[in-house]
Each structure stands twice: as C-alpha cells, then as structure tokens.
Amino acid sequence: MTDIHAKTGSTGKTVSLTRNEDLVLTALRGESAPQTAYQLLDRLRADGIKAPLQVYRALRSLGDRRLVHRLESLNAFVACCHDHGEVRHSAVFAICDRCGRVDEFADTLVDEQLDALAGRMRFRMEQAAVEIRGVCGDCADEAGSAVEG
C-alpha cells in the first residue's frame, strides 16, 4: 500500500502521509483531548481501519516525525500544534486533570535549561517531553466563580 497523501503541516509545510496516517492525524487534530489508540481505532473503523496494529503503525510513524506526541502519563496521543522542524525542541504539555484538555508549548528557555542540565551530567539530550499536570485557566475560573457566587 503506497497510497500517499500530501498534507499541510501545522506551519504550512507539506508532509507525505499514507492514508492511515492521514486518517489518524486528522482524527487527532479534531480533538482537544488526548486519544488512546483504541479510541482512535473505534473512531476510524468506519474509514476502514480494522486492526490495532494499523493505528499503532500510523502513530509510530507520525510520532517519529513529531506530528503527534505520546503523553506517557496518560498513555494517549495528541496532534502536535506546532512545527518542531529541524530544531530539537523539548515539548511541554500542560494537562488539565479536570477537563482533560492538553496544551502544548515549546519554550527555548526550557530547552536551554534542559540542555545545560544534561551537559552537567555529560548527557546528550536528543529530545524531551515535560508533562505538567494540574488545572487549566478555564477550569480554575469556573471553580473560582463557583466559590464566589
């Protein structure tokens, strides 16, 4: 199967995807909350994806190109919302434990700090993912107004 779709990445760069990769990426981009492989499988059955292996393979390939990220603490996946490009950015995820939304940030300051830390340990960092768990602004506002009013 060499059914390749050209797809525009988050910064307008074109990436080549197989049909399954395209389906998985599109499904993830339509969600603000992370999806497990099985949630993706359920959603994509109608599109002809029948086996978990098809989803895993697509996720691995998309992950290698950093178009999606795996959140270790949730064992779930999110679409990348920016282009890591050639630059080895760390990815920082803020995960709301109330509503489940995940926001991704890239911060050069974080990169520099992690680089410096790794350097002190004589360790060469190739990539890093930081997962911050807590309460998002919207949920905090809601909780605040509930208390006040």
Ligand SMILES: [Zn+2]
């Ligand atoms: Zn990313």
Ligand SMILES: [Zn+2]
């Ligand atoms: Zn929230």
